[in-house]
Amino acid sequence: MDKFSNMSVYVKVVEMGSFTAVANHLDSTVGNVSRAVSALETLLDARLLQRSTRRLSVTDAGRRFYERCTKILADLENAEAEASNALLTPKGTLRVHCVPGLARHLVTNAVLEYRQAFPEVTVDLLLSQRMPNLLEDQLDVSILIARTLPDSAYVSRTIGVSHCVLVASPAYLAKHPAPVVPEDLSQHACLLLGTVDYARDEWQLKSSAGTATFVPTGPSFSVNDMDAMAVAVRAGAGIGLLAGFSAIDDLRSGKLVRVLPEYHTLERNVYAVYTSRQYVDAKITCFIDALKEQVGSQLAATAQALIGQ
Incomplete structure (x- = not known):
């Protein structure tokens, strides 16, 4: 490999943290990746990485060299991109x-x-x-x-910016009087949405009057997908949180109804x-x-x- 190729390999090793991951990414071998890094260390007469059987760590010299390499490679990539018009025309x-x-x-x-x-x-x-x-x-x-x-x-x-709102079906609310304050939710079937940014075990609600945290007890249903939650709510299973962009069409058509309409989740x-x-x-x-x-x-x-x- 030439110097720029070795630098590119080294940058990927620092970012991915593994010779094996880089080898798989480049469709190469661990040996080739290791030789690229060793060649740079020999050229620079400096240790760039500390290697052990469990992990890699970047030395101080390796961190400084990584920062230089990323700038050099970005300039090189930009020169090549300009030649192919990639920065000017989407393709x-x-x-x-x-x-x-x-x-x-x-x-x-x-x-x-x-x-x-x-x-x-x-x-x-x-x-x-x-x-x-x-x-x-x-x-x-x-x-x-x-x-x-x-x-x-x-x-x-x-x-x-996105918000979630509390919703239920008309059929559910016909059988269960709508809550008036957040504390009334404890008397209802609460359907829990658990995604990367929404905790299943609490609803953090906000209104012009302030914030409220409700902790549902004994949920009958929980799911990690917004559209699956919409199906359950439309079927009358209980009260659930839906993102505004997911709920708005059903709210306008009457398939769903806002519950505690003055409240919504934090932004x-x-x-x-x-x-x-x-x-x-x-x-x-x-x-x-x-x-x-x-x-x-x-x-x-x-x-x-x-x-x-």
């Missing part, structure tokens, strides 16, 4: 991760409109509740709903997360701009309709 394959409920209700349509605007881009959309490792999974963008993002080397843009941000690089392909920047315009505007309209903000 190629865009690999996107999204949490399922948001994808089904808003993001898939945004992807289709993006494809109409940029037909030279092929979009590969992956649905999963958990935030992926963008490098290991070779993804360009991850779209998440979270109060805050964990510290990472990734960069992000806020697309909009969650919708983020577009991508790998931290100095230069970003046009297919990524244009896609995030499209998300901001289309998904962000729909989230804002839903919040205005349901929350009044």
